[in-house]
Amino acid sequence: MINPQSDSGSGRPLRSDLTAKWCLVVLISVVLVGPSTCAAKTRHFRWEVEYKYWSPDCVEGVVMSINGQFPGPTIKAVVGDTISVELTNKLSTEGVVVHWHGIRQLGTPWADGTASISQCPINPGETFTYRFKVDKAGTYFYHGHYGMQRSAGLYGSLIVQAGEGEKEPFRYDGEFNLLLSDWWHKSSREQELGLSSVPFRWIGEPQSLLINGRGQYNCSLAARYGNSTSTAQCKLTGAEQCAPFVLPVLPNKTYRLRLASSTALASLNLAIGGHKMVVVEADGNYVQPFTVDDLDIYSGESYSVLLTTDQDPRQNYWIAIGVRGRQPNTSQALTILNYRPNSVSKLPASPPPTTPLWNDYNHSKSFSTKILALAGSPRPPPAHDRRIFLLNTQSKFNGQTKWSINNISLSLPPTPYLGAIKYNLHGAFEGTSPPESFPADYDVMHPPANPNSTVGSGVYTLGLNSTVDIILQNANTLTANNSEIHPWHLHGHDFWVLGYGEGKFTAEDGDKRLNLKNPPLRNTAVIFPYGWTALRFVADNPGAWAFHCHIEPHLHMGMGVALAVGVDAVGKMKIPGEAFACGLTAKMVAADNGGHS
Numbered sequence: 001m002i003n004p005q006s007d008s009g010s011g012r013p014l015r016s017d018l019t020a021k022w023c024l025v026v027l028i029s030v031v032l033v034g035p036s037t038c039a040a041k042t043r044h045f046r047w048e049v050e051y052k053y054w055s056p057d058c059v060e061g062v063v064m065s066i067n068g069q070f071p072g073p074t075i076k077a078v079v080g081d082t083i084s085v086e087l088t089n090k091l092s093t094e095g096v097v098v099h100w101h102g103i104r105q106l107g108t109p110w111a112d113g114t115a116s117i118s119q120c121p122i123n124p125g126e127t128f129t130y131r132f133k134v135d136k137a138g139t140y141f142y143h144g145h146y147g148m149q150r151s152a153g154l155y156g157s158l159i160v161q162a163g164e165g166e167k168e169p170f171r172y173d174g175e176f177n178l179l180l181s182d183w184w185h186k187s188s189r190e191q192e193l194g195l196s197s198v199p200f201r202w203i204g205e206p207q208s209l210l211i212n213g214r215g216q217y218n219c220s221l222a223a224r225y226g227n228s229t230s231t232a233q234c235k236l237t238g239a240e241q242c243a244p245f246v247l248p249v250l251p252n253k254t255y256r257l258r259l260a261s262s263t264a265l266a267s268l269n270l271a272i273g274g275h276k277m278v279v280v281e282a283d284g285n286y287v288q289p290f291t292v293d294d295l296d297i298y299s300g301e302s303y304s305v306l307l308t309t310d311q312d313p314r315q316n317y318w319i320a321i322g323v324r325g326r327q328p329n330t331s332q333a334l335t336i337l338n339y340r341p342n343s344v345s346k347l348p349a350s351p352p353p354t355t356p357l358w359n360d361y362n363h364s365k366s367f368s369t370k371i372l373a374l375a376g377s378p379r380p381p382p383a384h385d386r387r388i389f390l391l392n393t394q395s396k397f398n399g400q401t402k403w404s405i406n407n408i409s410l411s412l413p414p415t416p417y418l419g420a421i422k423y424n425l426h427g428a429f430e431g432t433s434p435p436e437s438f439p440a441d442y443d444v445m446h447p448p449a450n451p452n453s454t455v456g457s458g459v460y461t462l463g464l465n466s467t468v469d470i471i472l473q474n475a476n477t478l479t480a481n482n483s484e485i486h487p488w489h490l491h492g493h494d495f496w497v498l499g500y501g502e503g504k505f506t507a508e509d510g511d512k513r514l515n516l517k518n519p520p521l522r523n524t525a526v527i528f529p530y531g532w533t534a535l536r537f538v539a540d541n542p543g544a545w546a547f548h549c550h551i552e553p554h555l556h557m558g559m560g561v562a563l564a565v566g567v568d569a570v571g572k573m574k575i576p577g578e579a580f581a582c583g584l585t586a587k588m589v590a591a592d593n594g595g596h597s
């Protein structure tokens with residue numbers, strides 16, 4: 001039926017840096033002559049982004065590849081390393097950027113890879129070098145952050161291992177990386193066009209879900225169980241681009257599964273037939289371990305789970321991923337947990353685990369509220385300096401369908417915010433700050449009385465080292481009795497998730513319902529339909545940062561805000577001029593001899 005698929009995604013540095021060799025020499029001398037410190041490595045990569053014909057789900061389409069690979073190469077690094085990616089844009093007619101999701105970019109806001117915010121898109125034929133430190137062990141990923149390029153397949157894994165002598169709070173015998181995504185047969189260009197068209201054309205549900213870039217559209221790995229009548233059993237040799245990424249395991253071992261979701265739209269649920277999982281990491285932060293049968297993972301989130309292979313070793317088992325939170329129209333993605341030495345072709349004894357009902361939000365909430373910080377993790381400051389309320393609504397502007405925050409739909413300016421702030425360029429974006437809250441009488445349970453919003457490019461300016469609370473408030477969409485899930489992702493910082501609640505956030509919720517004792521640190525948190533989510537973070541990383549819904553079409557429709565942190569510090573920062581070779585900053589850096597002020 002299927003053959004194992006080797007991990008084609010390992011990111012081999014193209015050339016190693018002198019510091020790496022030097023580090024090795026030091027390491028040897030440490031063994032011989034005693035303790036010393038080892039210089040962290042610089043890991044160099046040279047990448048080319050280009051379109052390529054590919055069959056992610058056994059149907060040929062076009063993907064954005066990196067060095068001819070889809071998904072892009074996996075970057076493996078160690079805490080303290082510097083990553084240097086020389087990225088050449090080989091797309092013939094469009095710009096590109098790559099965002100390093102979950103990496104805080106401490107001191108390097110220009111390397112965050114967000115078009116219009118941290119840099120100009122890299123022009124066709126040009127090369128831009130991202131250079132940043134990975135300062136915290138964990139499971140991360142990278143992806144395009146310009147238009148709908150994530151939906152076009154521009155993504156890959158980024159794994160940061162704990163440093164030499166740094167202990168992780170759990171043990172395992174082996175690890176696998178599962179990067180989860182969703183896939184459309186319609187091109188991302190057409191998706192983009194539909195989103196801005198009047199009348200609006202929604203992208204619809206994905207045709208397939210992918211595990212490490214692999215899914216099956218026309219056939220099912222599990223058709224033999226008879227529960228999917230119309231789909232044929234897949235006949236794959238294992239060499240196909242759509243052959244599943246199989247996980248070979250030995251009995252009675254513990255494996256770390258690193259899960260990350262780079263979906264453009266889908267909220268996912270993952271389950272492994274017959275096995276439980278212990279959740280130990282979320283978004284690059286350790287959590288109090290807890291055991292689950294299945295877990296929800298929203299776009300922009302990552303988890304590590306421990307899986308012990310303690311079931312009947314004569315069997316193989318299903319790994320199944322299905323859609324949550326939207327009426328599903330997409331088959332589960334499946335692959336095999338292959339207990340060696342069983343043949344990989346041996347079908348599991350039972351059908352794949354069923355995904356919980358798409359709208360069983362109690363199931364989702366019970367999972368989200370179990371996620372708590374591991375004892376000893378950094379705790380939030382006890383009080384906030386500022387509390388910003390962000391109302392999420394679907395809206396209309398000039399006939400277009402939009403998403404708005406406090407009735408403003410984000411319109412990204414041609415000059416990157418970071419450059420505009422650094423050089424104090426007036427007119428690069430709207431000078432007035434967006435509202436801190438929304439009218440107290442706004443009815444979150446019904447469609448907006450007046451659906452018309454404005455578009456804007458204003459920023460929230462946050463004082464350096466101030467403690468900021470953000471209360472994300474969900475509401476009804478333009479359709480009666482409908483409210484959707486939105487996973488919000490913050491750049492440049494992690495936040496504490498202080499709590500989730502139903503309906504409109506009240507002063508009493510603020511006093512009584514927030515967890516200040518052991519809230520988890522994360523970079524992405526969901527708002528449930530008709531609910532609120534309270535976040536706290538310390539704005540300690542100077543830069544211009546996006547905070548947005550990680551559903552890519554929603555961001556494209558304006559569902560985000562821009563934050564400016566530590567404006568004075570940004571003014572003094574050294575930033576490569578190439579980041580700003582567009583808009584008003586282009587003139588500025590030209591006059592400023594390359595921008596190294």
Ligand SMILES: O=C1O[C@H]([C@@H](O)CO)C(O)=C1O
Binds near residue numbers: 202477484554
């Ligand atoms: O942004 C969206 O638009 C559609 C729908 O609301 C209108 O077609 C949908 O499901 C979204 O998430």
